Amino acid sequence: MDQFTLNLIVVGATFALYIGIAIWARAGSTSEFYAAGRGVHPVLNGMATGADWMSAASFISMAGIISFGGYNTSAYLMGWTGGYVLLAMLLAPYLRKFGKFTVPEFIGDRFYSQTARTVAVICLITASLTYVIGQMTGVGVAFSRFLEVENTTGLLIGAAIVFFYAVIGGMKGITYTQVAQYVVLIIAYTIPAIFISLQLTGNPIPPLGLFSDAKSTGLPLLETLNGMLKDLGFTEYTKQTDTTLNMFLFTMSLMIGTAGLPHVIVRFFTVPKVSDARSSAGWALVFIALLYLTAPAVGAMARVNLIDTVYPNGTTEAPLAYEARPDWVKNWELTGLLGFDDKNGDGLIDYVADKDANEFTVNNDIITLANPEIANLPGWVIALVAAGGLAAALSTAAGLLMAIASAVSHDLIKSQINPAISEKGELLAARVAMAVAIAVATYLGMNPPGFAAQTVALAFGLAAASIFPALMMGIFSKRINNKGAVAGMITGLVVTIVYIFLHKGWFFVASTASFSDAEPMILSIKSTSFGAVGAVLNFAVAYIVSNATDEPPVEIQELVESIRVPRGAGQAVDH
């Protein structure tokens, strides 16, 4: 059986499973559509959060970025896991106690202001939409390889499937489907990693393999890799080249962005009790850590294998002839994401650091998907990875679209524009909002502002600068009032998005950029790292404005008191 047929069978089988579950758990009421009727067990909820969280950025893109960036990309690993500590301690239990459906709802009630709620909706849509663009980039890569078509075609097919998938289900459908998706994606991620770790180091556990000796040289794997890279003129894998300031701010942006992303926070609205919200965050991180501990091993090992493929006789010898290139190189050439340009006309694949002499370009985003092919693993493993990548992209895209849909239908239309809207009308509005979001994200996904994980990192910066500070101050301070919160959110969002647009182009149209991440506007702060600065400004402005204006009314101060203690969460209002 050829690889294409095998891919179709495995991917088809997993899709049938998800759609089956989605139909079985079809959402009936609005309460089920948004929050699964608050009946989800913490471990299952943690698993679903894991699937929701680990998107195309984590599954498809991150290992590739680590592979080519080495130590400098550690921010992705620390940032996207460390945020759960903040979530578990600073937000999740109190928001569950508050007991509503959406993040803007909390902000609107706590800051007793429809304006605050509307600003929160705008922040939420901006961050989520940017995030969906990153997902669409990943979906495009996965589908183009799997269906053996050009990248743009893959993106359009992927978008159609995401649309169908997110629109028929609601949160409940998504919760149980996501448990299935988690299982598929984690198996798909770890199995090739185990094989490759065994091949390279003899250790079957990839996170241990990363710090073990390479079979080929007898030296530690990372030393071996450093040596290879040095021969070819690349920076050593473990060396820091990014500035400490930028690494610090980037890690911080990703961490607080994690805690401020609405599609993750709403997960904690669906657990039965406040104590479950805390443990659910822990379980989510357990399931996420399985992938995040594997990813750095995948990154380093893929780089070793890639160099081994191009330099079969060692990095000090001549590289492989283009005519002798393996099948995986040919397969990926079809997608346009891997290329060879014989600059010196010698027919050999020269892969070196020097840009003028390098003839081999590999898009970061293909590393995870190509990894099993590079390592010559069996066909079913390759098919499984394709299925896993699609599971990751679909589950997150669906979760994000839910967050956007509920913000529009619930926080804008039902609460402000037309309170008399029927349940049916509200669901329809939610679905229309999803469709518009997918269309916009697909369009922007064709010319993304970066690799999937980088685009997603921008979304985190936006969430970090706008939503996280408002939520945290709403819980930990009784003094922050409506005016302070609104001023803070607007400052954080505007400053961050302007900084991003100055570097990535206005509305991500690259030609309108005034600066680049290679030479940022302020010090060495890249656009992906600016969220942390935006967050600090948000806190500062909110504090100053609140202290210059009236303190919140007594009933709001009582509300803050009440969300701080778990007792009474069961009586939380239902709509």
Added chain:
Amino acid sequence: MADNSENNAYWAANKRIIVISLVIWFICSFGFGILLRPMLAGIKIGGTDLGFWFAQQGSILVFLVLIFTYAIKMNKLDKEHGVDE
């Protein structure tokens, strides 16, 4: 609901646990993984240095321990202050 002073004591205890946890969170990620890495460069582990290990593996393990410890401590605290569900 218990009276206000009881709730205030509960909240103060919660905040104390959070502060201690976040200090550890900061030191193991931003500290060992980024800021203090040059100082730890002498400590070798698996072909690289301790800072690299913390940045790519150690910090994640610490985060896991922190969240579950917090969840357990808070469950105990909830009961002690009579605010459990």
